[in-house]
Structure formats: C-alpha cells, structure tokens
Amino acid sequence: MLKQMEGSKAVAEAVALxxxxxxxxxxxxxxxxxxxxxxxLVKSGELKNCEYINVESEFAAMSVAIGASAGGxxxxxxxxxxxxxxxxxxxxxxxxxxxxxxxxxxNRAIGAPINxxxxxxxxxxxxxxxxLQLFAETNQEALDLHIQAFKLAEELSMPxxxxxxxxxxxxxxxxxDMPTQAQVDQFLPPYExxxxxxxxxxxSIGAMVGPEAFMxxxxxxxxxxxxxxxxxxxxxxxxxxxxxxxxxxxxxSYRADDAETIVIAMxxxxxxxxxTVDAMRDAGHKIGVLGITSYRPFPIEQVxxxxxxxxxxxxxxxxxxxxxxxxxxxxxxxxVTGMGLKxxxxxxxxxxxxxxxxxxxxxFEKAMRENLELVNFLDLDxxxxxxxxxxxxxxxxxxxxxxxxxxxxxxxxxxxx
Amino acid sequence: xxxxxxxxxxxxxxxxxxxxxxxxxxxxVQANMQRTNSLNSGHRACQGCGEALGARYAIDAAMNATxxxxxxxxxxxxxxxxxxxxxxxxxxIPWIHSLFGNAAAVATGLSAAMKVKGKKxxxxxxxxxxxxxxxxxxxxxxxxxxxxxDVLYICYDNEAYMNTGVQRSSATPPAARTATTMPLGxxxxxPFGQGKFVPAIAMAHEIPYVATATVAxxxxxxxxxxxxxxxxxxxxxxILVPCPLGWGTASHDTIRMAxxxxxxxxxxxxxxxxxxxxxxxxxxxxxxxxxYLRPQKRFxxxxxxxxxxxxxxxxxxxxxxxxxRYGLMAKEAAL
Numbered sequence: 001m002l003k004q005m006e007g008s009k010a011v012a013e014a015v016a017l018x019x020x021x022x023x024x025x026x027x028x029x030x031x032x033x034x035x036x037x038x039x040x041l042v043k044s045g046e047l048k049n050c051e052y053i054n055v056e057s058e059f060a061a062m063s064v065a066i067g068a069s070a071g072g073x074x075x076x077x078x079x080x081x082x083x084x085x086x087x088x089x090x091x092x093x094x095x096x097x098x099x100x101x102x103x104x105x106x107n108r109a110i111g112a113p114i115n116x117x118x119x120x121x122x123x124x125x126x127x128x129x130x131x132l133q134l135f136a137e138t139n140q141e142a143l144d145l146h147i148q149a150f151k152l153a154e155e156l157s158m159p160x161x162x163x164x165x166x167x168x169x170x171x172x173x174x175x176x177d178m179p180t181q182a183q184v185d186q187f188l189p190p191y192e193x194x195x196x197x198x199x200x201x202x203x204s205i206g207a208m209v210g211p212e213a214f215m216x217x218x219x220x221x222x223x224x225x226x227x228x229x230x231x232x233x234x235x236x237x238x239x240x241x242x243x244x245x246x247x248x249x250x251x252x253s254y255r256a257d258d259a260e261t262i263v264i265a266m267x268x269x270x271x272x273x274x275x276t277v278d279a280m281r282d283a284g285h286k287i288g289v290l291g292i293t294s295y296r297p298f299p300i301e302q303v304x305x306x307x308x309x310x311x312x313x314x315x316x317x318x319x320x321x322x323x324x325x326x327x328x329x330x331x332x333x334x335x336v337t338g339m340g341l342k343x344x345x346x347x348x349x350x351x352x353x354x355x356x357x358x359x360x361x362x363x364f365e366k367a368m369r370e371n372l373e374l375v376n377f378l379d380l381d382x383x384x385x386x387x388x389x390x391x392x393x394x395x396x397x398x399x400x401x402x403x404x405x406x407x408x409x410x411x412x413x414x415x416x417x
Numbered sequence: 418x419x420x421x422x423x424x425x426x427x428x429x430x431x432x433x434x435x436x437x438x439x440x441x442x443x444x445x446v447q448a449n450m451q452r453t454n455s456l457n458s459g460h461r462a463c464q465g466c467g468e469a470l471g472a473r474y475a476i477d478a479a480m481n482a483t484x485x486x487x488x489x490x491x492x493x494x495x496x497x498x499x500x501x502x503x504x505x506x507x508x509x510i511p512w513i514h515s516l517f518g519n520a521a522a523v524a525t526g527l528s529a530a531m532k533v534k535g536k537k538x539x540x541x542x543x544x545x546x547x548x549x550x551x552x553x554x555x556x557x558x559x560x561x562x563x564x565x566x567d568v569l570y571i572c573y574d575n576e577a578y579m580n581t582g583v584q585r586s587s588a589t590p591p592a593a594r595t596a597t598t599m600p601l602g603x604x605x606x607x608p609f610g611q612g613k614f615v616p617a618i619a620m621a622h623e624i625p626y627v628a629t630a631t632v633a634x635x636x637x638x639x640x641x642x643x644x645x646x647x648x649x650x651x652x653x654x655x656i657l658v659p660c661p662l663g664w665g666t667a668s669h670d671t672i673r674m675a676x677x678x679x680x681x682x683x684x685x686x687x688x689x690x691x692x693x694x695x696x697x698x699x700x701x702x703x704x705x706x707x708x709y710l711r712p713q714k715r716f717x718x719x720x721x722x723x724x725x726x727x728x729x730x731x732x733x734x735x736x737x738x739x740x741x742r743y744g745l746m747a748k749e750a751a752l
Contacts, residue, residue: 021530021533021534022526022529022530022533024526049533050533051529051530051532051533053525053529053564054564055522055525055560056556056557056559056560056563057556057557057560059518059519059522059556059557060519060522060525060556060557060560063515063516063519063522063523063525063526063557064522064523064525064526064529065526066515066519066522066523066526067490067513067515067522067523067524067525067526067527067528067529067530068526068527068529068530069526069530070513070523070526070527070530071488071526071527071529071530071531071534072530072534073526073529073530073533073534075526089516089518090515090516090519093515093516097515197488197511197512197513197527198511198539199485199486199487199488199510199511199539201511202508202509202510202511202512203511203512204501204506204508204511204512204513204514205511205512205513205514206491206501206513206514206515207501207502207503207504207505207506207514208497208498208501208502208503208514209503210502210503213503213504
C-alpha cells in the first residue's frame with residue numbers, strides 16, 4: 001500500500017509487521033521517532049503480543065534485548081551515535097552469543113564536538129563487532145531491509161544492524177510501499193531458535209572460553225558472515241517474489257557498464273551521486289556508481305567484479321579513519337588488490353556537512369583527470385584549518401580543538417587567550 | 418522468618434538449628450535428600466567460598482519455590498568464572514552470562530520473553546557480586562527496580578572485587594585493606610565516609626521485597642528467597658558472603674565470620690516490603706566489632722603494636738548506628 005510518511009514511522013510500521021516480541025526503547029536523536037512509533041503501535045494494541053520496555057540507557061537496551069533473545073523472543077531496538085558507543089560492550093556480546101537481534105542505527109556523527117547530524121562514524125566504529133551491517137539508500141529500502149534483516153539474522157543466528165542516514169532518511173517524508181501483514185508473514189517465519197533458556201532443557205550460555213577454543217568461536221562468526229554473502233542476494237530474490245520489488249542485495253551498480261570512473265558510496269548520498277553522474281554522463285563522461293548495501297559482510301568479490309573494467313575508482317564516504325583516511329576505502333582497496341586501479345578517497349559530509357552536486361561534479365572531474373590526492377576532504381574550510389594549524393605551530397598548548405576553531409569562524413562565547 | 422519459620426532451636430554456642438529436631442516439612446531445603454544442587458560439585462571456587470555456598474542455598478531455595486521453573490542471569494565475576502569454565506558447567510538450571518554490568522537488564526529481557534511466550538510459571542533470577550551490583554551494574558539494577566520488572570536480583574556481597582584480585586568496591590567497608598586501598602598513610606585501608614548500602618537504595622525504589630541475609634543463617638536465607646518468590650515484580654536480596662582469600666580468614670571460618678558480622682551489627686539482617694522495614698533478625702548476644710575485625714587479615718593493620726583504637730571506635734560507631742537504624746537489639750526484632 002502506497003503511503004506518504006516519515007522514514008522513521010515507515011520503519012516502525014515495517015518492524016511491527018515483523019512481529020517483534022520484545023522492543024527496548026531509549027531515546028536518542030535521530031532515531032527516537034522509530035521507537036516512539038513502535039510504542040504507539042504497542043500501546044494502541046495494533047502490535048499485539050509484544051513487550052515494550054522503556055530502558056534507562058542504550059547499554060540496558062542491548063542487554064534487555066540479549067536476555068529476551070536468549071529467552072526465545074524476537075527482539076528489536078534502535079539507536080544512533082553516542083548511544084551505539086554506550087552500548088558497544090553489549091553489541092559485541094550479542095554477536096558473540098549469536099543472538100539474532102535486529103537494530104536500526106540512524107547514522108549520526110560521534111562527538112566531541114557533539115553533533116546530531118548525519119555521517120557514518122557510529123556504525124562504522126562497530127565494523128568488527130560481528131554484526132551484519134546493511135545500509136539503506138532510501139526510505140523504501142530502509143523499510144524493506146528491516147524485513148530482510150529479521151530473516152537473515154534468525155537464519156544465521158547473528159544480529160543485524162540496519163543503517164539509515166539520520167535526518168536525511170529518518171525525518172524525510174517520502175512515498176513508501178508498505179507491505180501487508182500477509183506478505184511479511186509469508187516471507188518471515190516465526191522465530192524458533194535452536195537453543196533457548198528453558199527450565200525443561202537447561203543449558204548454560206556465555207561460558208568462559210579460553211585459548212583452546214576462542215579462535216574457533218571467532219572463526220565461526222566470520223564463517224557466518226561469509227555464508228551471508230551467499231544468503232543476502234538469495235533473500236533479495238525471495239523478497240522480490242513476494243513483495244514485487246528489488247531491495248537489498250550486496251551491491252548495486254548504476255550506469256557502470258562502460259564506466260572508466262566508478263564512484264563507490266553507501267546510504268542516501270547515492271541519490272545525489274546518481275544525479276551528478278547523470279549530468280556528467282549527459283556531458284559525455286564515462287562515469288558510473290557502485291552502491292554498497294552490505295557493509296558487513298563486505299562483498300569483496302562483487303566489488304572486484306563491478307570494478308573489473310574501469311580505470312579508476314573514487315570512494316566517497318561519510319566517515320574518517322583518523323590517522324589513515326577512509327574506512328570504506330580501506331576495504332575497497334583490499335578488494336581490488338592486484339587489479340592495478342587508481343583509487344581515491346573522498347571524505348565528505350561529516351557531521352551533516354551538505355554534499356552538493358556542484359562539489360561532487362568538481363571532485364569527480366578532478367578524479368577523471370587523475371588530479372586528486374590519495375585522501376581528499378570535500379568542501380573543507382582550508383582557511384580556518386590552516387590558520388589553526390599555523391597558530392599551533394607557534395604556541396604548543398593543549399586545549400579543545402573545536403573551541404579554538406570556532407573563535408575564527410565567528411561563533412559567540414569564545415574569547416581570545 | 419515469622420510465618421515460614423515457626424520453630425527455632427538454638428544449640429548453645431553455635432546458634433545453628435538442628436534439622437533432626439524439626440518436623441520433616443520444617444527442615445531446610447539443603448537438608449533434603451532431594452535437594453536440587455543447582456550449583457553442582459566440581460566447580461572451581463576456593464575452599465571455604467562464601468559465595469558458592471550462598472549461591473547454592475539461594476538458587477536451590479528458589480528452585481524449590483518455583484517447582485524448578487527457574488532461569489538465571491549471571492554477572493561476570495567469581496561466581497561466573499568458577500562455575501562455567503568452558504566446556505563445563507556446574508549449573509543445573511538454564512543460565513546465561515552476558516557482561517559484568519548488565520545482569521539485571523538481561524534478566525529483564527528474560528522475564529519479558531517468558532511473559533510474551535506465555536510461560537508465566539517460569540521465573541527469573543539475576544545474580545552478581547558486589548562489584549557487579551553496587552558499582553558497574555548499578556544503572557541496570559536501578560532501572561530494573563524502577564520498572565518493577567519481575568526479577569529477583571541476588572547480590573553476593575564479599576565486599577571487594579575478588580575475581581580480579583581483591584580491589585576496593587563501593588561495598589568495601591572503611592579501613593579494610595584491598596589491593597587498591599593499601600594500609601598505608603594517615604588513613605590506612607579504605608576511607609571512611611565512602612561506599613553505599615544498596616539494600617537501603619533498593620528500598621528507596623519501593624519495590625515489593627528487599628532483604629539481607631548471611632550464609633551463617635541458612636534457614637533465614639532460604640526463607641527469604643522462598644518469600645521473595647511469592648512476590649511478582651522487582652525483588653532484591655543482599656547476602657553477605659565472606660571470602661577467605663580477600664578477607665584473609667581461614668577457609669573454615671566463613672560461616673563464623675558471617676555470624677560475627679551479624680552479631681556485631683556490622684551487617685544488619687532485615688527484610689522490607691514496598692519500601693518499609695518489616696522485620697530484622699535480632700542480635701542475640703552483641704559482640705564488640707573487634708571480635709569480627711581481629712580474625713581478618715584485611716584489618717590486621719588495626720591490631721599492630723599500637724592498636725588503632727580510634728579507627729576501631731569509628732567502626733564500632735557504624736555498627737551501633739546499624740543497630741539503632743534497623744532495631745537490631747529491639748525485642749520485637751527477635752522473631
């Protein structure tokens with residue numbers, strides 16, 4: 001059924017269609033509308049047989065989800081940014097225990113300086129935690145990925161994060177095709193875990209594992225993600241059969257067949273990139289796009305295949321590996337090992353900095369001329385940065401970076417030292 | 418305790434109750450040949466471990482009270498480490514260990530799962546040491562209390578982080594030596610004026626049931642666990658479990674130390690319902706705190722060439738305050 005609605009509300013409705021049995025809610029922007037929406041559905045009686053728990057922190061949110069999942073209930077929570085970091089210990093624990101929890105991450109920057117706007121620093125900081133991470137490009141895809149995520153998580157007995165850009169998607173009102181309960185029920189069978197905590201068949205879960213078996217346990221987590229590389233495309237096909245549309249998968253190419261330059265990105269920025277590429281194609285440039293939907297597991301083979309005929313690639317990412325460059329770019333470079341491609345990293349949109357078609361066109365043109373650094377920062381205010389670096393050269397003195405910089409960009413409440 | 422324990426025979430000098438003097442239905446859970454041994458033999462606890470004893474008493478009683486329909490969530494700590502070295506387990510009940518600081522929240526999740534799955538007869542306990550309860554797990558504990566989730570949380574309090582090598586927790590008593598409160602300087606050992614008594618904080622949440630107990634009084638402990646299982650909602654039992662390693666006491670003195678803690682007023686044994694004190698175990702023969710402190714090496718610096726008379730007096734004052742506050746010498750306390 002076609003509906004015009006906020007991304008968060010669409011996700012809330014889609015999650016409700018998945019019949020979650022325990023929902024842990026803790027507010028943090030820009031995720032809050034999702035748990036608010038679910039709370040309303042539970043309280044109104046629309047979502048039945050579901051315990052909605054207002055917890056006291058994100059750490060508790062994930063911990064309650066761990067208990068609920070181990071007790072045999074389909075469990076869901078949502079978070080972002082600082083919240084994801086605050087629950088990090090439990091995030092690793094959930095995957096270590098192999099509990100198929102689904103969590104929405106409404107991607108947001110990490111402070112300090114505190115910033116509520118979108119980038120991918122939060123979920124990418126949990127890159128190696130063992131969770132699968134699926135990135136949505138649109139609200140429709142965010143909705144669809146949640147339905148797929150429960151099935152994937154429960155088949156693999158591993159938790160899945162569905163990542164959607166904070167505000168850009170969560171707060172955008174767009175048209176979505178909301179599935180029916182019958183469709184979701186056809187796609188997603190009830191949660192029937194192999195091992196639950198049951199007094200009639202007692203098991204101990206979470207024992208201390210020493211050097212004799214720890215590596216094997218970790219390897220099995222890796223092996224599950226490798227299985228997911230096969231399962232994710234199949235789920236996309238099964239999804240299409242029931243819901244009638246393409247959604248999910250590992251990667252998606254756009255106008256890339258004869259492209260000499262391929263831009264790689266994740267999330268909603270792919271829309272802007274596609275618009276840019278359309279215009280550049282019209283101007284005769286051979287440029288295309290590769291969108292990565294599955295960040296974990298990382299689809300090495302698919303990335304290699306997608307880049308096999310191009311000359312160069314540009315990874316445009318909303319994240320920064322401080323002291324190195326790109327996070328996604330590092331994975332892409334590993335994937336293309338030995339292919340002899342030129343590769344550029346563009347760090348863009350941190351803390352919600354707008355990514356415009358004009359700026360993208362400029363940097364892609366530079367890439368095509370092979371006139372880019374290895375690591376580039378889109379629309380960085382070099383004047384402000386250089387001034388601060390110059391000052392630091394003259395007097396070595398520790399102090400808050402943001403406040404020193406803000407003094408120059410004219411923010412109130414700062415004074416000269 | 419009152420209704421559950423109508424008969425008490427005390428043998429001179431030991432304060433123990435002989436089961437053979439009681440009718441079979443009044444005998445302790447532990448005395449029963451069919452006891453469940455929830456924490457089975459073969460675990461790796463130290464000799465004389467108060468926590469192992471307390472955990473078996475408590476969980477056996479909870480199993481008995483719930484017709485064995487019981488699940489446990491365990492915080493990281495000694496109890497977790499010594500009971501489940503992979504691939505072995507000593508637990509006879511379904512049991513999960515997640516993290517150090519989240520046992521209460523995991524139990525909330527389990528309780529929610531049981532409810533949503535229609536398993537209303539399956540009950541949930543969470544358990545942890547004092548570090549996992551009063552320090553790192555305190556946020557989750559308070560959250561579970563405040564929501565009145567249907568969980569019995571049991572804290573086995575041995576007054577320091579024993580699993581990591583005896584470091585100070587917020588349950589460590591003043592003057593006690595730990596690896597992070599060494600008996601050095603002008604105020605040797607743990608400082609005065611710090612720490613918290615979580616049973617009182619639990620009462621402030623006005624949850625249905627709060628109780629303290631020690632491993633010295635098995636019947637009292639069993640009765641309190643049994644009573645706790647008769648309530649729905651959040652419940653808290655705080656059990657003093659001496660640690661021979663951390664306290665520097667002989668392993669055969671664990672129960673004696675627990676009894677001395679109670680008889681000196683150092684550890685008040687009481688129960689409360691919905692935030693109100695209901696009863697306290699009377700001190701039968703009050704002893705000076707010195708009797709309790711002297712056998713413990715963690716307090717050895719108080720009894721050197723020049724005894725720390727002033728410090729001992731300050732500790733005595735704390736015991737006296739407990740006695741006043743919880744009515745431990747009152748006649749009506751002698752239930």
